[in-house]
Amino acid sequence: MTQAPRISADELQRFGKDAFLSGGLPASDAATIAADLVKANLRGLDSHGVSRIPMYLERIERGVVNPRPNMQLTKVAGAVAHLDGDDGMGFLASHKAMDAAMDLAAEAGIGMVGVHRSTHFGMGALYALQALERGFVSMIFTNSSPAISMWGGRTAFLGASPIAAGIPAGKAAPFVMDMSMTVIARGKIRLAAKRGEPIAPGLALDVEGNPTTDASKAFEGVCLPFGGIKGSVLATMMDLMAGALTGANYGGDVKSLYFDHSEPQNVGHLFFAIRPDLFMSMTDFEARMEEFNRRIKALPRAAGCDEVLMPGEPEARAEVQRLAEGIPVTDNVLADLAAVAAARKLTPIATQDQGRIA
């Protein structure tokens, strides 16, 4: 493991915004996407953070991502709207869709927004956190480019297609879930490949269908679904609900983020927002969530576990720490970003401010 310099969130935000500005995005959109990527880094999900900037810029440059989308939101029923993402950055379509779902839910109790002609939307938890800010329960479905097989198949067909969700909890830790349908996130395999590190056995097969611990071969091959057939079935649901239902690409047609620049991805998403005070007062609901938090802290713990945590609590703690201490960014990611800075004449990332850590 090489030493990783720690960079402040502010400096990464500054650089990310500059980078997307150089890609032709409006200032507010560039700032939004930079903040989303830095948020992933802050929460410890470095696979979905600033390391992806060069890839996103390349896709814009090659014309498969529209830097200035004209997104169309259409209400199609009392509690449902549809968003055409116009091939823009998936982050922008997704924030707009999540907001629209909450507006619908404010009226109807639940709101759902289907998105098509979107692209990779980054860390799914972003939209659960967005909903939590307005006090809504949320669920976020997406499909993605082929990474795992149908159960019984041996080639990549379904996406890693994460599912995310959030539930507010008053003064206690909210529930925040974000999980891909693979044993580990495909982005983590990509990052290991980038770092030249091997991956654990049992995560992936190479293009020939053989088990591999070579991260590069795994990234080109097929990921194994978590929980065997159950993860595969959930991935099938993601492709059908987020893809087939919304009018997006599906059934193996979502284009690869890294390997295909032939045309826009046409990723599909499905956003649900639910008012938490439908069946009781908000006060009573929050009290129930706080009670849940109290109970899990008092549970008998497994060997090696110091504290039982709410899903999302480890990431929230990482955010506090990384805001204070800076975000560790590996040298090869920094080199990629330095190359972006040089090619686009951007102020490079200042790496001296917070020292180096192991």
Add this chain to the structure above:
Amino acid sequence: MTQAPRISADELQRFGKDAFLSGGLPASDAATIAADLVKANLRGLDSHGVSRIPMYLERIERGVVNPRPNMQLTKVAGAVAHLDGDDGMGFLASHKAMDAAMDLAAEAGIGMVGVHRSTHFGMGALYALQALERGFVSMIFTNSSPAISMWGGRTAFLGASPIAAGIPAGKAAPFVMDMSMTVIARGKIRLAAKRGEPIAPGLALDVEGNPTTDASKAFEGVCLPFGGIKGSVLATMMDLMAGALTGANYGGDVKSLYFDHSEPQNVGHLFFAIRPDLFMSMTDFEARMEEFNRRIKALPRAAGCDEVLMPGEPEARAEVQRLAEGIPVTDNVLADLAAVAAARKLTPIATQDQGRIA
């Protein structure tokens, strides 16, 4: 493995209805529940079929299930209703709630119904199949009595809490999902215990927290979640969305179906219905689902796989076969049902009509 006599679905239906009539249920409710249990047997999910009749009758007899509930359905927002199950059989509350969710979705595009004061609702796929009959997409969440631990805990706290879903597919096989959050359904461990058969390693811990292959010890202990932390997090979501949100018991408070007759279970469920023609015509949507079915049949197959199947397709095929050939019912389940017949003076199940199979 003992030989299992095959009984016709009609004869099991006849007996099931008689049994629930003897428990004091109205005729139409008794018929509905009998049909639901036989449906589970037909689909090959014997753990959720007629073997449960003695348990359900005992719960009615002990006063923790109300044989004649006065269920209250209340619309609480444009697309949301709440159902008080009045401690009746969960099947009845669930059918009523799924229907109400579809009525709401017909108007608002999506409909959601939260249920509290319900009890065990049987096979989750029942309600996905119900929604498919009216042409709706569905999702079904429930919580259940403690069976698995929070991630980091070592005692049973979360339910096995299945999630189910359905997506219509025109002339092709619909998507039907029904999975518990355990590696295998707790009902299957119970059935193995009943049969005196061991279970595979890696499925459960005994009450002391030690791995066990003794089905009885496993049933009293804690089940392991599927996919490790991911299954545990999904089970947490089920408890919070189906339990905390709806006003049902949650956080370890749902009473055991088998071991606790102190008070009603107060299980919670959450039913979602979605119109499939929100973002395109029904014809276009069905064509997309049919195309998905065609594509999966053409996928390169893994070794040992003869055909890639849509989730739910194996169960649909089992139903065709068991309708024609009868349902295999093991001798110890038949003995339990014979005891019920004797105690309640019911016509016992005729076992001679369809012979015995291995």
